[in-house]
Amino acid sequence: MITLGIESSCDETACGIVDDTLKVYANCLYSQIKEHRSFGGVVPEIAARAHLEKISAIVDEALTTSGLTINDIDQIAYTRGPGLMGPLLVGASFAKGLAHDLQIPSIGINHLEGHIAAVFLSNPDIQPPFCCLTVSGGHTELTLVKENFEYELLGRTRDDAAGEAFDKCGKLLGLGYPAGPVVGKAADGGNRKFVRFPRSFAKQDTGEFSFSGLKTSVLRYVQDNSEEFIQENLKDICASLEEAIVDILCEKSMWALKKTGLSHIVVCGGVSANRHLRKRMETLGKKNNFTAFFPDFEYCTDNGAMIAAIGQLKKNSNMLHLTDDAVTPWLELGK
Ligand code: KG4
Ligand code: ZN
Numbered sequence: 153m154i155t156l157g158i159e160s161s162c163d164e165t166a167c168g169i170v171d172d173t174l175k176v177y178a179n180c181l182y183s184q185i186k187e188h189r190s191f192g193g194v195v196p197e198i199a200a201r202a203h204l205e206k207i208s209a210i211v212d213e214a215l216t217t218s219g220l221t222i223n224d225i226d227q228i229a230y231t232r233g234p235g236l237m238g239p240l241l242v243g244a245s246f247a248k249g250l251a252h253d254l255q256i257p258s259i260g261i262n263h264l265e266g267h268i269a270a271v272f273l274s275n276p277d278i279q280p281p282f283c284c285l286t287v288s289g290g291h292t293e294l295t296l297v298k299e300n301f302e303y304e305l306l307g308r309t310r311d312d313a314a315g316e317a318f319d320k321c322g323k324l325l326g327l328g329y330p331a332g333p334v335v336g337k338a339a340d341g342g343n344r345k346f347v348r349f350p351r352s353f354a355k356q357d358t359g360e361f362s363f364s365g366l367k368t369s370v371l372r373y374v375q376d377n378s379e380e381f382i383q384e385n386l387k388d389i390c391a392s393l394e395e396a397i398v399d400i401l402c403e404k405s406m407w408a409l410k411k412t413g414l415s416h417i418v419v420c421g422g423v424s425a426n427r428h429l430r431k432r433m434e435t436l437g438k439k440n441n442f443t444a445f446f447p448d449f450e451y452c453t454d455n456g457a458m459i460a461a462i463g464q465l466k467k468n469s470n471m472l473h474l475t476d477d478a479v480t481p482w483l484e485l486g487k
Pocket of ligand 1: 316332
């Protein structure tokens with residue numbers, strides 16, 4: 153049984169292929185950084201056009217990489233939301249058209265569920281219930297993951313997402329787009345106590361996050377200091393910024409584990425690729441008797457294998473009837 157997954161919710165045109173044991177045969181993608189860089193963020197219309205241009209070639213590349221042929225594919229999973237409407241429609245139309253042609257089923261997938269499934273690709277033995285911290289460019293939320301693909305929201309951000317905080321603060325520091333991974337690299341070896349940026353809600357008894365105060369604080373810091381000073385101390389400023397975001401994510405993860413009484417937490421979404429976050433969660437887990445699971449690096453940011461994985465897992469559990477195929481920009485986990 154082979155599932156092909158298509159992801160096109162934002163600025164990655166991606167295709168992954170997995171089998172029923174979640175072995176990954178291919179995970180290919182085209183990242184549209186070049187198309188959006190000069191705008192400093194993703195332009196939805198440009199993203200949709202770029203998906204349209206690349207999707208066929210990426211699916212071909214995934215098939216070639218896998219060593220399979222199109223006739224080996226048994227079902228096609230595609231992201232139906234949340235995401236940008238134009239990009240979602242391109243992926244969904246391609247997936248439905250191809251599935252119709254091959255006379256196989258097409259399955260609409262919740263992108264957030266895909267991010268969670270990414271962790272099963274490298275840790276197939278994790279069993280619900282567990283806590284999940286989803287940290288991406290568009291989402292920051294804590295969820296209780298139950299059996300049978302059921303989810304209970306424990307808390308989410310009131311404003312910006314963690315990835316957005318990395319990107320926007322990094323942009324203020326002149327680090328371009330997307331700044332998240334650049335901040336992470338620059339921070340390595342820097343003085344994390346150089347500036348004390350705010351950690352909103354971190355110590356409060358709530359699952360809510362807020363990153364807008366941090367963004368304002370970085371803006372003030374940039375306004376109050378000369379460009380030369382910022383450039384000379386960029387490493388330490390990035391380390392301090394990363395420390396503030398990671399502190400918040402760690403405190404909130406501890407809050408969720410305490411609230412649920414669970415000892416396993418999955419961290420997923422683009423920001424889960426942050427090495428400092430991974431290290432801090434591991435150390436914290438050893439001290440506080442919990443285990444944090446992360447996807448392998450290639451499955452942290454948007455990819456096709458995670459979409460194929462959740463489609464395959466639902467098929468394996470006879471749960472495909474729970475999936476809806478309508479494309480929608482807003483979608484809660486479990487819908
Ligand atoms: O999951 P993802 O690929 O797309 C969404 O669903 O939003 O996440 C992208 C986000 C971006 O904000 C990017 O800057 C951030 O993940 N990101 C990182 C790192 N790698 C990606 N943030 C911090 N450190 C990283 N190493
Ligand atoms: Zn994502």
